[in-house]
Amino acid sequence: MADRPPTKPPTPGTPAAPPADPDRREGDRRTDLPAAEGRKTASVRQAIRSELEGDEPPTTPGDAPRTRGPDAPPVVQMEDVSLAFENPILEHITLAANEGETVVLVGESGTGKSTALKLILRLLVPDAGKVLIDGDDITNLSFEEALKVRQKMGMVFQGAALFDSMSVFENIAYPLREHTQMSEDEIAGRVREKLQFVDLEPDRVMDQMPAELSGGMRKRVGIARGMANNPQIMLYDEPTSGLDPLTTGTITRLIMKLQRELGVTSVVVSHDIRSAFRMASKVALLHERRISFFGTPEEMTASEDKYIQDFLGGL
Numbered sequence: 455m456a457d458r459p460p461t462k463p464p465t466p467g468t469p470a471a472p473p474a475d476p477d478r479r480e481g482d483r484r485t486d487l488p489a490a491e492g493r494k495t496a497s498v499r500q501a502i503r504s505e506l507e508g509d510e511p512p513t514t515p516g517d518a519p520r521t522r523g524p525d526a527p528p529v530v531q532m533e534d535v536s537l538a539f540e541n542p543i544l545e546h547i548t549l550a551a552n553e554g555e556t557v558v559l560v561g562e563s564g565t566g567k568s569t570a571l572k573l574i575l576r577l578l579v580p581d582a583g584k585v586l587i588d589g590d591d592i593t594n595l596s597f598e599e600a601l602k603v604r605q606k607m608g609m610v611f612q613g614a615a616l617f618d619s620m621s622v623f624e625n626i627a628y629p630l631r632e633h634t635q636m637s638e639d640e641i642a643g644r645v646r647e648k649l650q651f652v653d654l655e656p657d658r659v660m661d662q663m664p665a666e667l668s669g670g671m672r673k674r675v676g677i678a679r680g681m682a683n684n685p686q687i688m689l690y691d692e693p694t695s696g697l698d699p700l701t702t703g704t705i706t707r708l709i710m711k712l713q714r715e716l717g718v719t720s721v722v723v724s725h726d727i728r729s730a731f732r733m734a735s736k737v738a739l740l741h742e743r744r745i746s747f748f749g750t751p752e753e754m755t756a757s758e759d760k761y762i763q764d765f766l767g768g769l
């Protein structure tokens with residue numbers, strides 16, 4: 455299946471008028487769906503439906519060969535997970551992503567979406583419940599065992615979070631140097647391969663510093679770094695926040711390409727409901743510390759639940 459042609463990246467050195475902070479978070483959730491502001495829920499639903507109809511179906515796990523049998527457990531699973539800091543944050547969270555699926559986690563700011571990703575990465579340990587990766591409970595692993603499981607995952611952090619003092623090449627090479635025995639030649643080959651996958655020209659961008667890149671290019675480099683180790687699982691924390699609608703589309707298609715061509719299983723946190731619905735096999739809605747909805751985008755738009763209607767209409 456051919457991916458749509460990518461938007462031509464802005465010329466390096468003259469970023470296409472990035473915002474002062476391209477990864478800004480304040481008010482992000484209103485920037486990606488401007489037409490929805492002030493309209494009724496019905497028109498937002500219509501917009502979302504059109505978006506779904508105009509795209510390749512996101513609910514199929516893709517063309518990549520399946521590596522697991524039909525009875526295999528979900529690749530990522532949270533089972534009745536609860537976590538409190540000073541206050542309870544997450545309570546009885548249950549969700550699952552099967553091989554090749556993309557689960558998009560949505561919810562208001564501060565509801566614990568990033569925290570849920572950290573639990574999957576085992577940067578945090580739940581107070582109760584289990585997190586399972588490939589069916590294995592990772593809750594009680596030692597530090598070394600946790601590192602090993604983390605190798606199955608690539609993370610694109612909120613705000614792309616590149617190392618500002620390292621070139622694009624070194625940013626992408628970093629996880630390879632840290633976690634593999636690859637030679638310099640192998641690393642160079644892998645960095646080029648990943649840059650090409652995210653539609654960046656290696657020779658143009660490899661030696662650039664993150665500050666020289668536009669917001670969209672930074673996100674792509676963040677994705678190239680996240681996928682450098684060829685992970686089976688990708689976790690993205692707001693990969694499209696702060697981007698203009700066109701670049702948001704490019705990044706959304708890139709995430710879908712990882713799913714389709716590489717069979718990657720993904721958990722994506724997103725404030726952008728349009729982008730979320732395009733890529734999601736399932737949507738999980740966090741509300742008042744719990745998953746208040748888990749299902750397909752179509753099921754979500756069809757829901758008569760008042761909070762879901764408000765959530766879709768208010769974005």
Ligand SMILES: Nc1ncnc2c1ncn2[C@@H]1O[C@H](COP(=O)(O)OP(=O)(O)OP(=O)(O)O)[C@@H](O)[C@H]1O
Nearest residue numbers: 539540543561562563564565566567568569570612
């Ligand atoms: N390490 C921590 N110690 C104490 N409280 C924390 C910690 N990490 C997160 N929190 C709190 O947990 C809650 C959820 O935070 P989290 O960052 O997961 O929300 P979020 O849904 O990702 O929000 P946003 O959409 O703004 O990124 C917030 O109230 C936050 O202050």
Ligand SMILES: [Mg+2]
Nearest residue numbers: 567568569612
């Ligand atoms: Mg967050």
